[in-house]
Amino acid sequence: MSTGKYVFILTSAILILLHVSVWIQDNHAFSVREIRIAGASLVTDEEILAAAKIDISSPIMDANVENIRKRLLRGLPQAKDVRVARIFPSTIRIELKERDPIAIILDNGIWGVDAEGVLLPRFSARHGLDYPVITNIRLQKYVPGEKVDNAGLTSLVRFLGELRTVNPALYAGISEVTIDDMVGVRLVMLDDNVPVLMGHDRLLKKCKDLEIAWNFLLNSRKTASIKYLDLRYRDQIILKKKA
Numbered sequence: 001m002s003t004g005k006y007v008f009i010l011t012s013a014i015l016i017l018l019h020v021s022v023w024i025q026d027n028h029a030f031s032v033r034e035i036r037i038a039g040a041s042l043v044t045d046e047e048i049l050a051a052a053k054i055d056i057s058s059p060i061m062d063a064n065v066e067n068i069r070k071r072l073l074r075g076l077p078q079a080k081d082v083r084v085a086r087i088f089p090s091t092i093r094i095e096l097k098e099r100d101p102i103a104i105i106l107d108n109g110i111w112g113v114d115a116e117g118v119l120l121p122r123f124s125a126r127h128g129l130d131y132p133v134i135t136n137i138r139l140q141k142y143v144p145g146e147k148v149d150n151a152g153l154t155s156l157v158r159f160l161g162e163l164r165t166v167n168p169a170l171y172a173g174i175s176e177v178t179i180d181d182m183v184g185v186r187l188v189m190l191d192d193n194v195p196v197l198m199g200h201d202r203l204l205k206k207c208k209d210l211e212i213a214w215n216f217l218l219n220s221r222k223t224a225s226i227k228y229l230d231l232r233y234r235d236q237i238i239l240k241k242k243a
Helices: 004-026 044-051 065-075 151-166 168-171 203-219
Strands: 034-038 080-087 089-099 102-108 110-114 119-122 174-180 184-189 195-199 226-230 238-241
Touching: 004 110, 034 065, 044 089, 065 080, 065 089, 102 151, 102 195, 110 151, 151 168, 151 174, 151 203, 168 203, 195 203, 203 226
Parallel strands: 034 089, 195 226
Antiparallel strands: 080 089, 102 110, 110 119, 174 184, 184 195, 226 238
């Protein structure tokens, strides 16, 4: 193919693409008419639309998907990642990957926190409150979307995240969790509110031992008589009965 013919074909293709682009811009069939949202449970569609700031009825080619994505990440502390795509002729699709709450913090309200220690906005009843509750930690500041500035809380939620991965049944059986210098991690089980003193180290190993002992106690219907369980000593479970 001669150079002249190649240049002619390339130029024609560019002109066709420009013509199609102008036609799309001017054609009302290619205006934004629908926004599809997927992956949202912690945030409402109204909150997503407010953060996205998409001009409905504007040409779909004017919708800058990267700018929309950045606005959503800035405006929604619950969002860990966002994907935005155009679906021709008239749809914008928003897919959220939300931060997964691992526990609730009771401190001047009900806050969520994920396994990375990132604070989530205040919880409401619609979110569901079926998470372990952290009761003895006070936040220095309340900035959803930022990591909490508390080393004890950071280690605690990391432990809960690992526990939910390796032992979801035991995780689901915890109603309350605290951490302090003297006892270390302290769990309170849902059944009969039995406290479990875990200490500071080998927490996941101790949780394996706890699961075996706890299932035995449940099946034997002995949990109501227990004052507390103590796993702070190596390879031992000390059971203290109520007086």
